[in-house]
Structure formats: C-alpha cells, structure tokens
Amino acid sequence: MERRLATPNIETRGTAGERRKTRNPEAEPQRGPQHDQLSAFAGSWQAEGSAFQDDAEARMLSDETWEWLPGGFFLTCRFDSRVGDTEHRGFGFLAYDADRGTHTCRMIDNLGYDRLYDLSVNGQVWTFRGSRERATYTFSQDGRAVEIRWEQSANGVDFKPLCELKATRTAGLGPTQH
Numbered sequence: 001m002e003r004r005l006a007t008p009n010i011e012t013r014g015t016a017g018e019r020r021k022t023r024n025p026e027a028e029p030q031r032g033p034q035h036d037q038l039s040a041f042a043g044s045w046q047a048e049g050s051a052f053q054d055d056a057e058a059r060m061l062s063d064e065t066w067e068w069l070p071g072g073f074f075l076t077c078r079f080d081s082r083v084g085d086t087e088h089r090g091f092g093f094l095a096y097d098a099d100r101g102t103h104t105c106r107m108i109d110n111l112g113y114d115r116l117y118d119l120s121v122n123g124q125v126w127t128f129r130g131s132r133e134r135a136t137y138t139f140s141q142d143g144r145a146v147e148i149r150w151e152q153s154a155n156g157v158d159f160k161p162l163c164e165l166k167a168t169r170t171a172g173l174g175p176t177q178h
Contacts, residue, residue, distance in 0.1 A: 029073060029098070030098070031071075031072055031073060032096070032098075034096040034098075035072055035096050037096075037103070037121055038075045038094050038095075039075075040121075040139055040143060041066040041075055041094060042066050042067070042068060042075060043065075043066060043169050043171050043172020044063070044064070044065045044066075044169070044170045044171040044172055045062075045065075045066075045167045045168065045169055045170065046061075046062070046063055046168055046170055047060075047061070047062040047063075047064065047148065047166065047167035047168075048060070048061055048062075048166060048167075049148070049163060049164045049165035049166055050163060050164055050165075051084070052160075052161045052162060052163065053162075058083050058086075059083075059084065060082070060083045060084075060163055060165060061081065061082050062079055062082075062167075063079065063080045063081075064077060064079040064080075064167070065078050065079075066094070066172075069093070073095065073096075074093050074094065074095050075093060075094040075095075076091070076092070076093050077091060077092040077093060077094070077107070078090075088110065088111060089109060089110045090107055090108055090109030090110060091108055092105060092106055092107035092108065093105070093106055102118050102119065102120070103120070103121065104117065104118060105117040105119055115130050115133060116130060117129060117134075117135075118130075124138060124139040124140070124141065125137070125138050125139075131156050132153050132154070132156055133150060133151065133152050133153070133162065134150070134151050134159060135148060135149060135150040135151070136148070144168065146166075146169075147164075147165075147166055148163075148164070148165040148166070148167060149161070149163075149164050149165075150162040150163045150164075
C-alpha cells in the first residue's frame with residue numbers, strides 16, 4: 001500500500017503577532033488515467049536515424065531510458081546520443097499538468113539547452129510543441145517501436161527538419177510500474 005505524507009501546515013503570524021497554523025492551500029495531486037498514458041514511453045530504447053543541420057546530414061544514435069519516479073506521477077529520462085562526432089546527453093521528465101489539462105516534457109542537456117514542451121496525444125501519436133522545436137512520436141500498435149520526427153525553428157514560425165529516428169524498445173514493455 002502506498003503511503004502519503006500529510007499536507008504540511010504553514011505557520012503564519014496574525015496581526016497581534018500570535019502564531020497560528022493554516023492548511024496548505026494547494027490541493028494534493030491525484031493520480032489519474034492521464035498519468036498512465038505516459039507509460040507509452042516507459043522502458044529502454046535504442047534509436048537510429050539522421051540529424052540535419054546547415055544543409056548537412058549526420059548519422060544519429062541514441063540510447064534512452066524512461067523510468068517511473070516512485071508515486072507514478074512522473075517519468076524520468078536519461079539519454080545518451082551521438083550526432084556525427086558530437087556527444088549529446090541529458091535528462092528530462094514527462095508529467096501531466098492537471099491545472100492546465102496537458103502533458104508536459106522538460107529536457108536539459110550537456111549543450112546548455114533547457115526545453116519545455118506541451119504534449120498532446122491522439123491514439124498512438126504524441127506531439128511535442130515547444131517555442132522553437134516540435135516533434136511527432138508515432139508508436140507501433142504493439143508499443144515496441146516508435147518513429148520520431150523533430151523539427152526546429154529560428155523564429156518559432158518557420159520549421160525545418162532537425163532529425164528523424166526509428167527507435168526500438170529494448171526493455172520495459174508492460175503495465176505501468178511505479
């Protein structure tokens with residue numbers, strides 16, 4: 001059985017300086033089916049494809065591991081990629097933002113980027129939307145493969161291909177584990 005900590009009280013001072021405790025006004029997060037949708041990404045993946053920059057194409061290889069953070073609210077990610085001769089490593093997490101009613105993804109990397117994306121899901125297709133990048137992840141029916149297409153924009157309006165990958169799940173297919 002999962003054990004939850006009680007929402008902490010906040011100590012405040014009244015007008016006469018007396019101490020009083022009030023309940024934290026933030027509602028306790030509730031896990032729902034939107035969190036379970038994130039399990040599409042859970043597991044270990046190997047990807048291969050091409051990256052496009054400055055009218056050149058480079059081979060891209062990537063290993064990614066997506067794991068549930070205890071509690072089942074967030075999926076954490078660690079990726080280790082090679083784009084041509086460049087090493088690209090980073091961390092991230094997927095979440096469901098109940099206040100906004102959308103999934104989100106935050107990714108940070110060794111190149112200094114900190115990206116935030118809003119996600120939408122339509123069947124087997126997940127779409128990532130950021131201010132300068134967007135992506136489409138199309139999962140196979142059995143969830144063991146995904147076709148990935150990233151695009152980038154210098155102005156947030158005109159997009160061009162960034163990379164195209166095919167990934168295969170190497171471990172972790174199964175029910176949500178948290």
